Structures are given as C-alpha cells and as structure tokens.
Amino acid sequence: MDIFDLWNQIKKSLGIKPRVMYVKERDVVFLKLGKNVGHEQDGTGKNFLRPVVVIKKFNNRFFWGVPLTTQQKDNAYYYALISYHKHPGWAILSQGKTFDVMRIQHKIGIVSKVEFIALKKAISSVLDLAS
16 A cells, blocks of 8 residues: 555544544644655654644644654754653754644643743744744
8 A cells, every 4th residue: 555545544534533632832742744745744653643842722623833853953944842852852943834633643742931932933033924
C-alpha cells in the first residue's frame, strides 16, 4: 500500500468517531499530521504523529499551531524549545498552520510562559507582517 493511501485510511477514520480534546495556548500535543507533499512537515510512525505547540486557540475545535522537530537547525526559521518535555525540540516557525482538535492523539507537555512569549516574538519576526 502506498504511503499516501495508508495516511488516507487513517485520515478517514478521524471523522468517523470524532474525539474532541480540549487544548489551551502553550500546550504541546501529538497530532496525526499525516503524509504531506513537497517540503511540508509530515507526521512519523504508523500514526503519522508530530508534536505541535498550540499558539492561538480560535475556539474549542480549531487552533493555529507550530510543528516541532528533534532535528536541530540553527537558522531564523527554527526556535529552540526546552521547557515542554524531557528532551529539547525545535519549533519549525515556517510550518505554522491551523488544525482541528480531531487530529490530537494526546497531550505531551506545556511550554513555560516565558518561553512561549519568546516563541511568539520569534514567529512574529519570521512572518514580518508589518512590512
């Protein structure tokens, strides 16, 4: 079975029995992120999971988040996070997007208030919406 077909089967199952998990800003959750195209960040393993930090909650079902990786990259599009889990991770600032809570597998941590403020400033800098 093709990797996209496998992901499609998992994705179909997400909507059959919706599992609503509530999140708040600063939460770090494992999402069923899927198999994406090109340079878009994928999930890994049999469930296509990827940790994501919740940046902005729009309502109880929908939020904007930034995926995390364990691969250290020293450039403006990655931000080192140390407070959410036992191991450090890097927020992939250029890969932020909206997610439905139905993709959540489980919560794995929370980013400290101080680090979250710095993370939001880094995102703002990368997006540079003022120009």
